[in-house]
Amino acid sequence: MTALNMTLKRNIPEIDAAVPELIETATFALG
Amino acid sequence: MKNPTYHNLGDHSETLQLDYDPSIITFSQLLDIFWASHDPAEGSWSRQYMAAVFYHSDEQRRLVDLTVEREAAARKREIRTLTMPAWIFYLAEYYHQKHALQRDYDLMSEFKKMYPDFRDIVNSTAAARVNGILGGFGRVSLHGSELDSYSLSDKEKARLLGYLKASH
Numbered sequence: 169m170t171a172l173n174m175t176l177k178r179n180i181p182e183i184d185a186a187v188p189e190l191i192e193t194a195t196f197a198l199g
Numbered sequence: 200m201k202n203p204t205y206h207n208l209g210d211h212s213e214t215l216q217l218d219y220d221p222s223i224i225t226f227s228q229l230l231d232i233f234w235a236s237h238d239p240a241e242g243s244w245s246r247q248y249m250a251a252v253f254y255h256s257d258e259q260r261r262l263v264d265l266t267v268e269r270e271a272a273a274r275k276r277e278i279r280t281l282t283m284p285a286w287i288f289y290l291a292e293y294y295h296q297k298h299a300l301q302r303d304y305d306l307m308s309e310f311k312k313m314y315p316d317f318r319d320i321v322n323s324t325a326a327a328r329v330n331g332i333l334g335g336f337g338r339v340s341l342h343g344s345e346l347d348s349y350s351l352s353d354k355e356k357a358r359l360l361g362y363l364k365a366s367h
Contacts, residue, residue: 179313181325183348188220194229195253195285197214198237199244 203289212249216288226259230266239270239280253285260284296321299333305358306333309351325349332362339363 200209219229233252243249254260263282271278294301297320301307306329310320320326329349331337343363346356 179350180319181313181323181348181350183325183328183345184323186348188222190221191218192221192226193216193218193255193285194226194259195214195216195255195288196229196233197212197249197251197253198233199241199248199250 205292205295208247210246211289212246212251213291214251214253214288227262227266230262234266234270237280239278240274240276242279243281249281250279251281251283253283255285290321293317293321297326297330300326300330303333306351306355309355313350329359332359332366335362335366337363337366339366 200207200211203209203211217229230252237250239250241250252263254263260282267278267280267282290296296317300310300320310323310326310329314320314323314326325348328337328342328345329351332342337359339360343360346359349356349359351359
């Protein structure tokens, strides 16, 4: 589903609909 | 131990996990923020509140090792922050999530209308941004121009702008 379709389908924030194609994950513990 | 909770943590540690767009911010930049955000020579007093970086790939491990050497040289002290492979990440209970946002009734009401399922609020970039702004970490220069993209009412946008201006 494209970001545009997601926006139309649900009233979600524009910033959430703009899902990047490539996402990486990082994990930290800061004490 | 599986499915730890705040009151039954076992050998787990309080940890943050973030999904990021490497075309906008790199792992090296995140590491710089990580090292600047704590004293890595201090060591940890407990498993719950230890300092550690959990790598997700060989490349991340390489970058972590490089920066451990760099930090040790710069600080002239042994680095006691741990480097470990990432394993299963368990979400904290919902009452620990988006803490500042959950204490703000009006903003939380607007997010609940957009996201009836709280899991979607946990995963929302907009909710994360608003939570940070309420916590005093927003900046007009960084977040002022993106307030419209949060899909909030004019009243709440104006209130958030007030928080941004107060953070300077």
